[in-house]
Amino acid sequence: MDASVSSSSNLDIAGALASIVGANACLSAPADVEPYVTDYRKIYKGRAAAVVFPSTTGEVSRVMAWCHAHDVVVVPQGGNTSLMGGAVPDARGGNVIVLSLARMKQVLAVDVVNDTLTVQAGVTLHAARAAAEEAGRLFPLRIGSEGSCQIGGNLSTNAGGTAVLRYGNMRDLVLGVEAVLPDGRIYDGLRGLRKDNTGYDLKQLFIGSEGTLGIVTAAVLKLMPLPRARSVALVAVSDPAAAVSLLQAAKEAAGQAVTAFELISAPAMKLVREYLGGVASPLSANPAWMVLVELTSGGAQEALDAQLQQVLEDGFERGLVQDAAVAASLSDVEAFWRLREEISDAQTRTGGSIKCDVSVPLSRIAQFVAEASAKVLEVAPQARMVIYGHMGDGNVHFNPLRPADVPAREFLDTHYEAVSHAVDGLAHSYGGSISAEHGIGVAKRDDMRRYKGAVELELMQQVKRALDPKNLLNPGKVLA
Structure with missing residues (x-):
């Protein structure tokens, strides 16, 4: 039998749940179940007796009540885009279903x-x-x-x-x-x-x-x-310290108009440009560090453009800005943002990325990036330093990537533990977090125990026991 379907129970799980949601909204054939038990990055693969698609809150309630009465594990799933393995069941099988919310789209x-x-x-x-x-x-x-x-x-x-x-x-x-x-x-x-x-x-x-x-x-x-005006620029800076200073200057000059401030390293830009078919860089050279800056407002476009221009001119005068490309049209805005937004998918498709989604206080980002880079290169000297993220809120996606000539599995097996522990440990020592926005799932579950205090972990366990005493809802995620 296919690994995605469990045969360890005589319960007719699919039949019982089909009577609640309808036969067409309950999958149990191995080929149909397969996509829902494999995570987005193809790293985690589990087993489930069925995938259930309720269309109303009432149906979700009835499915959960039946599963609770029969000790059936339920793994909720949205778009299955988790990077931490949090939305698929584990490989043990048994009485397990995936509950997809895909039909509840009103x-x-x-x-x-x-x-x-x-x-x-x-x-x-x-x-x-x-x-x-x-x-x-x-x-x-x-x-x-x-x-x-x-x-x-x-x-x-x-x-x-x-x-x-x-x-x-x-x-x-x-x-x-x-x-x-x-x-x-x-x-x-x-x-x-x-x-x-x-x-x-x-x-x-x-x-x-x-x-x-x-x-x-x-x-x-x-x-x-809804903003009426939007101004965007891709800016070359010498290093993350200059980026932090430019952000502070932008906030002082433009205040709440500063909507996004995204850091991009040269390896990250190179990777995404190759992934997108060799698209040209908006900048004339290949700077070591870049920031994508966006201002938005409800005022006139001309006034916002002038505000961004002033930020850049002041940055040039202070030595914070080395080069800048300002979007001249909506198509330029979309092209600039595509370079930033496709970095994650470029890594996933390339394979062999060690994803460290960390946050540190903004005042310590530059020091963190420098020290973390040095630590990683000591362990994996040939790694491509794909570093990018939401500098404005202290969130850095610090994702060392395998060398082009090293298989993904070999790189991960050799370096994953040492690299992730070095980066996460450093972030924690700076008063940061090992998960800024991707969650814990399975990938960070055991690591979290290194950094959470005993009281904090116990409080989390108490909340879990209070709401889910049978441990039937997405077990093994977040907490062991």
């Missing part, structure tokens, strides 16, 4: 007076942003996988992305959630209130919990005014 309400968007969890980020824009509003979460990732998954990992500097991450963008608990009970917190001091803020339990405490089925999202 935009439930748009309130332009209250500036809220209410959606089911299976709505893709792209669809949520489009619904907001159709109403003349902005939902500002912006990540490279927006066409396939889903709002439920964004919530479960507390997604960040490229606009956190101005708008915050997913915790900051949600007013209310609806979630189904492991035993099938429904937590109804779909409230579009910006002030509600009636006890504990329970929605925060589900945001960032990676589907281990409950399954988010709907959410009320904050909307913002």
Whole structure:
């Protein structure tokens, strides 16, 4: 039998759940199950008796109640874009299902007076942003996988992305959630209130919990005014220290207009340009470090362009800017951003990337990058230093990549543990985090125990036991 299907139980799991969601919404054939038990990076592969696609919160509730009564493990899944193996079951098999939210893709309400968007969890980020824009509003979460990732998954990992500097991450963008608990009970917190001091803020339990405490089925999202002006430049800087200084200067000059400030190393730019078929660089040379700067506002385009130009001119005068290419059209803006947003996929397709998604205080980023680079090159001298990320909020994707002539598996087997421990340990020593926005999943689960305090871990375990005493909801993720 195919590894993706378990035969260890006599329970007719697929049959029972098909009676709830419908025969066409429950997959059990090996070939049909396969894509849902293999993670995005093709590193983690598990086993499941069925993949279930409920279309309503009521169906999710009934599925969860049945699974709870029969001790069936449930692994919630959105767009299956997790980089940490958090959305697929493990390889042990047994009574396990994947519960996909893909059919729950309705935009439930748009309130332009209250500036809220209410959606089911299976709505893709792209669809949520489009619904907001159709109403003349902005939902500002912006990540490279927006066409396939889903709002439920964004919530479960507390997604960040490229606009956190101005708008915050997913915790900051949600007013209310609806979630189904492991035993099938429904937590109804779909409230579009910006002030509600009636006890504990329970929605925060589900945001960032990676589907281990409950399954988010709907959410009320904050909307913002839709910017009328957008100015973007790709800027060459000498090093990350100069980038930090330029960011401070930009914030002083432009304030809240500074929406994104993305750091890109030369190896990262080289990789993505090759991946995209050898596209030309907007810059005349090949600088060691670059930043992608974006300003947005509700004012006139000419005024914003002048503001960006002033930031760049001041940067040149202070020796912070070496070269700059300013987007002259919407197509330029899209081309510049494509270079940044496709870096992650370029690594995945290349294979052999050690993903260290860390954050450190902004004041220590330059020192961290220099020291971490030195530590990695001591261990893996030929590694390509693919370093990029959201400098504006202290999040660095520090992802050493295999040399072109070394097989991916060989590089990972040889260097993964030493490199990840060196980078994560250094981030922790700087008062940072080993996971800024990708979550913990399986990949960082054991490492997290190195850095979390005993009290913090015990509190997390107590919350898990309180909500999921049978440990049936996404077990083995986040907590061992």
